[in-house]
Amino acid sequence: MKYLILTCRILLGVAMAFFGANHILNFLHMTPPPSDATTWATLMAVHHYFSVVGVLELVAGILLLVGRFVPLALTILGPVLVNILLFDVLFEAGGLAPGLACALFWLILAVVYRRNFMPLFAADPKPDTTTP
Amino acid sequence: MKIVALICRILLGLMFVVFGANGIHPFIPMGPMPPAGSPPAQFMGVMMPSGWMHHVAFFQILGGLLVLIGGTAPLGLVILGPILVNILLFHILLTGGQGIAPGLIATLLEIILIYAYRNNFAGIFSYKAKPTV
Numbered sequence: 001m002k003y004l005i006l007t008c009r010i011l012l013g014v015a016m017a018f019f020g021a022n023h024i025l026n027f028l029h030m031t032p033p034p035s036d037a038t039t040w041a042t043l044m045a046v047h048h049y050f051s052v053v054g055v056l057e058l059v060a061g062i063l064l065l066v067g068r069f070v071p072l073a074l075t076i077l078g079p080v081l082v083n084i085l086l087f088d089v090l091f092e093a094g095g096l097a098p099g100l101a102c103a104l105f106w107l108i109l110a111v112v113y114r115r116n117f118m119p120l121f122a123a124d125p126k127p128d129t130t131t132p
Numbered sequence: 133m134k135i136v137a138l139i140c141r142i143l144l145g146l147m148f149v150v151f152g153a154n155g156i157h158p159f160i161p162m163g164p165m166p167p168a169g170s171p172p173a174q175f176m177g178v179m180m181p182s183g184w185m186h187h188v189a190f191f192q193i194l195g196g197l198l199v200l201i202g203g204t205a206p207l208g209l210v211i212l213g214p215i216l217v218n219i220l221l222f223h224i225l226l227t228g229g230q231g232i233a234p235g236l237i238a239t240l241l242e243i244i245l246i247y248a249y250r251n252n253f254a255g256i257f258s259y260k261a262k263p264t265v
Contacts, residue, residue, distance in 0.1 A: 040178040052225075118255065119253070120210055121207055
């Protein structure tokens, strides 16, 4: 189990750090897939939307790799992965596998770090009313 | 603080339930559309027909309701957080800041509420979290 967690952390961390850096620096020179996906991806790249997403992916990926603030990294990557999957499914760009693999690693990590996420699901949380 | 949290919850929750519902079934009269070919028009031209915005709207309603219900506010705030990041990015990067005001207000409400419910968010910010096996 320990090694499963380590493997998930490293794989998700490497994937996110690598593709996050590529979003910022664009060293892969990826040819955009046709139609809607291209329009969208071009727009995102030209207006630096991808750079912001890239920074989030890179930072979260590095946090996963060094094993610090893992729950925070998972919190950041959750919505990023939701959008990666929405992109792949809705635009049928043909590359669903990497997104699904990352989502699987994410799920495993979210389950094993569940202790840190439990308070979010508290049944009747009270706002902290102590004034600082 | 208790009353502040309650007011913020109602405002933020209502905002997202109403705008989320509007995203699925438009009923709010919209101002003039951005000119065709402009970045926001291009963006919406892809996000709407593909159904992406409907998914976002679904999460807006879900997050808004969870924040309104109160017993589930932290979960709702976690769902609304990334949506707000994208609302702000859309307005900063694609519309050049036009129409960003509601997004900024919602972000302020979100930040106040995350602070109010900080006990529930503490787990996320743990520096050396240990997995449970």
